[in-house]
Amino acid sequence: MILESFTHAFDLVLTLDKDFFEILLLSMKVSCLSLLLSCLVGLPIGTYLAIKNFWGRDAVLIMFNAMMGLPPVVVGLIVYLLISRSGPFGWLGVLYTPTAMIIAQMILIIPIIVSLTAQIIEEINEEYKDLFKSLVISSYKALIACLYDARYSILTVILAGFGRAISEVGAVIIVGGNIDHLTRVMTTTIALETSKGNLSLALALGIILLLIALIINLILISLKARAKRRMYV
């Protein structure tokens, strides 16, 4: 069956199967958008937490760290309750749309981006702070320098966030509804096809998902290796 699945997977790619590509494109679109928005929110928060000392900072960091392990189905359920017709944000009318899926994924990715960014920037800031202070450079320049020098590590964080987004199933199936041609992504298709007994297609999609994860990891490893070689980490 595994061989059959591989053949099926290649068929789907080589024959440019329209339905398959629609699912693949939606998966990428939802994951990339949620990642982009999460970065826009998470990177500044993570950086702020790393460089500023304020009352309750540790509590905020602990909260974000704990949120990294949020169960996706619970996130899906909470978002569902918030955006369902009777929920406080029901008026938005985004339930069972890709927007709802993006919101759910953002809730899962933001804690990863915030926690890891805070950790990286805190470490680098700790190392540089005496130098920056003795050079009397502005906090803005210091911040930019920290972010620039942490670029490889931050890229790793972003890719980790993408990994979480693309492989997510629990939350998107609840808030997206797995509607054909509208909210069906790779992971939800795998869940559906498995329940229907169509294991061959499910496995084929699984192989492609694994390939994407593999490519991300390859990029990640090569970036890290390059940075290490040049002592930039």
Added chain:
Amino acid sequence: MFDNQKKSKSLTPIVVSNLSLLLGKSKILDKINCKIHNESIVAVLGPNGAGKSMFLKTINGLIGVKSQKINFNSIEINDYIRKEIAMVFQKTTLLRRSVFENMQFVLEKKNKLSNLEIMKLLQRVSLDTFKDKPARLLSGGEQQRLSLARALLINPSLLLLDEPTANLDPYSLNLIEEIILDENKKGKTIILTTHDMGQAKRLAKEILFFNKGKLLEQTKATNFFKKPKTKEAQSYINGKILL
């Protein structure tokens, strides 16, 4: 008032009055009083944990102290004064960038002229051929030379060097000592900490001897090595452990 000071770039005399520093419950510096004169090379000596590095950090403004404790030519420390001070740390801090970019970072304006200045300084510390090399791949001695070149790039009036030659090979040591003497001749005041008695003898005009956070002696270098006033200084020079 400061504009005139800035033009003359004179931060000396540096007067430290009754300076104490408490970190947690431990007293790091205890009622320090001293005066550092113009264009001097001052070696801060003392056993490990005597408070030498902390003294340099307070002079540099890295550690805040109560007002009126340190005055530079009768002016309290401020950002303008701090821009006239450069410090080379015991543990070199280099950015995760190339040698050239590390130098470039300290400059506010980047242009052809500043690039030429960077190259001149790199040449002076024999690092011009490494300009594109990642700074963290340099050896310990090269890293320390780069830190010194970076400090000199801002053309400071006061240079603070925290054990600038610790664990360095003779070539780097000689090069750094030559630069220190040369910069002093150009009018810079230099305060350095060291455990190397030979170096202190070769470079210093004045000695500040610290023990357990207290300044026990401030004297001319020749006097200090010929006839130290305190038992502690005598023990330190003779290589005996200070208790």
